[in-house]
Amino acid sequence: MSLTLDDFDYLLPPEQIAQAPLAERCASRLLVLAGGELADRGFCDLPSLVEPGDLLVFNDTRVIHARLYGTKETGGQVEVLIERAIGPHEALAQVRASKSPRAGARLRLADAFDVTVLGRAGEFFHLRFPEDEDLHALLERHGKLPLPPYIDRAADDHDESRYQTVYAREPGSVAAPTAGLHFDQQMLADLARQGVNGAWVTLHVGAGTFQPVRVNDLGEHHMHRERYVIPQETVDAIARTKAAGKRVIAVGTTSLRALEGAAQDGELGAGVGETELFILPGYRFRVADALITNFHLPKSTLLMLVSAFAGMEPIRRAYAHAVREGYRFFSYGDAMFITRRNDAI
Template identity: 80%
Template sequence: MSLTLDDFDYTLPPELIAQAPLPERSASRLLVVDDGRLADRRFADLPEFVRPGDLLVFNDTRVIHARLHGVKESGGQIEVLVERAIGPHEALAQVRASKPPKAGSRLRLADAFDATVLGRVGEFYHLRFPDGDEVHALLERHGKLPLPPYIQRAAGDDDESRYQTVFAREPGSVAAPTAGLHFDDAILARLAGCGARCAWLTLHVGAGTFQPVRVDDLGEHRMHRERYVIPQETADAIAATRAAGGRVIAVGTTSLRALEAAAQDGPLEAGSEETEIFILPGFRFQVADALVTNFHLPRSTLLMLVSAFAGLETIRHAYAHAVAGRYRFFSYGDAMFLIRNDDAV
């Protein structure tokens, strides 16, 4: 089957794009999708669908204060979104300006320090930050939390906690692993009580997660690179779960991408790598049996991923159901629980 970008489009009323979190993390809705069957539930019901012996794999990345405002030497206003640190004092970043800054020029950021433009690396600028504090320390002190572009307001005090998972611990993302935002301590305790186990990996989400697909021929699309770390204890837990007949449940597309990337060349192994894996319908999943995820943007690579996981027609039906049912969409929106369907198209 030859797929184009139009195969992953849908109409979303703008008012369904969640602009703020609900008062309680687990108060969101949950659409359960199993072999084409749909069930409208609450996220607090998730433990009912998890079996004893199942393993949930979470992404423990932490969102950094990656957004900085400043000026060029000419006085022109700029906005910098740090993609990732590539050393103690260097980073790759997106820079929005009326005219692109030149290599060798300096950027005055947050009216606090200067960064030097060393050049370009693809779509990003290579920036050198001042000696002294490392990149993440400077960002934590002077940067702002970067909410997604479809949230049409500046980050507030509540976002400092609510746009982080309760288990966030490894700083490095510019966007939250949003499926994890629904989990609170009570849900985690109930999952443990029903005999499920939890494991952790780290994938730092880059700004490229919001980049649109610009080609109709999906074979020409190139994914952004993201680094992930799978600890040995997580690899061991997955192997033990498999041996005992349990399911591996990926919490979020970031966890799923890391797991599947690590298993492309053979059995999953612990370690740290970069991935630009692009998952489309027809992809053969090796690790994840189920997926907790939010609703994704039209024409996006993440919508393609969930279509590969549950089936394109199933996802089309589920999304039409969610729109008709007035579910809340995207980062602060509601969730889905998808069971993998290897036979669906």
Template identity: 60%
Template sequence: MSTAPARFTAADFDFALPPELIAQHPAPERSGSRLLDGRGDAPLDRRFRELPALLAPGDLLVFNDTRVIKARLYGHKASGGSVEALVERVLPGTHEVWAHLRASKSPKPGSRVRFAGRDAHAAFDAEVLGRCGPDGSLFHLRLPGEPFALLERHGHVPLPPYITHTDDADDERRYQTVFARRPGAVAAPTAALHFDADVLAALQARGVGSASVTLHVGAGTFQPVRVENLAEHRMHSEWFELPQATVDAVARTHREGGRIVAVGTTTLRALESAARGGALRAGARDTDIFITPGFEFRVVDRLLTNFHLPRSTLMMLVCAFAGFDRIRALYAHAIRERYRFFSYGDAMLLDRR
């Protein structure tokens, strides 16, 4: 559901980005990345390791503890045609998955696709059960074994489409947060990639609390909005789970005057989705929440986020959170100052306006 005022169209969230500012590799050290402090009247250029000093004792950081799976597979059909798959969702308690398939001709239900990993001699066959997903764009596949184990053995790190190199061992380590716990994401919660053991220890020493949610980030996070009228955009769906312990921590923090700091847009989406009925409610469910200017935030007071793609739903989300004009000004500053953009890029700290 869109909450965008009529005066906004998708074109309002477009911007020109020099291609060389799209980060192809992470910073040498996680917390050595840059941090654009956008809370005040004027932007301040900082380093991410300064974050603990910018938060107050009693604030609560909420992290997304999802773990990126090796969701990209390469294989071929019985006819010999090549197939590339991106697993979007592992169906709990089964050997079945939903996946995007790229092939010259879509495989038919009942056919099989053979996927091979880096070792061509190690391969497995997947049965195509049919089309699936909210709009029928995904394929329902049955695998011959436990999906997470097969993906770990045969799959590739699902780097975003704007990262041009083939995944390697460094990507296996760095396109993953240091606290990743629950497998299921096909894209990293990128704001959390900047945290390392030293920053986490400094936050704890300062008296900043922490809590977690799980939202398995889907490939739809990279899709631009292709309609000008935002009310016509069909939002992708993602699964999330909010523990009761996090609900209690949020209530306690607000009651005691602290701020809720969402680490990334995925965490914000989970928290605000869980509060759509008014009160924050624990549990597991899907969300297709579309946050645009005019949205009423109920939970999150401060947002730590990376820089987002033009015309993307996440660009619209940060504009809703911090203000359209402020975000445009901050992005212009970041481009002038040569910040690094997108998943492996730098971060920004925002207050709710």
């Protein structure tokens, strides 16, 4: 089957794009898609959907202050959005300016320090930061929290806590693993008491996650690279879960991409790696049995991923239902609980 971008389009009223989080993390709605059937629930109902011995795999990445404003040597305004660190003092970044800076140019950022443009790396700029301070420490002091482009406001103090998961600990992402935003400490404690296990991966989400797919023939699209870490403890926990006949449940597409990216040789292995895996309908999943995720943008690679996981037609019905029933979409929006279907595209 030849897939095109239009196969993953849908109409979304702008007012359903969530612009702020709800007062309570677990107060969001939860659309359950299991066995092709839909059910409207609340996220607080999650414990009733999982069983003792099931394993939730969380992404413990932490969003960094990746957005910086400044000026070029000519005085022109510039906006920098870090894609990812590639060393203690270097990073790849998106740079917005009236005229793109050339290699060797210096940018004054936050009216506090200079960075040097070393060159281009595809769509990103390779920047060198001052060597007298760690890059993440520098960003934490001078950068701004980068909210997604569909949130039509600047980040405020409330976002500093709410655009992070309660278990975030490894700095490196420029976007939150948003499925995890629905969990609070009480929910995690309740699940643990129920006998539901937890495990961790780290995948640092890059700015490329918001880049549109620019080709209609999806066979020509290339994913951006993202770095992941899979601990041996997580590999062992997944093996025990599978052996017991229980489910591995990925909390978010980032956890799912990390697990699937690390299992491309047929067996999940621990370690550090990078993935540019592009998951389309027809893909055979190796690790996850269920997925907790938010709703994704039209024509996005993440919508293609969930369509591969649950089936294209079930996802189309689920999204049409969510639009009709007034669900809140995207990062601060509502969630889905999806069971895997490998028998349908």
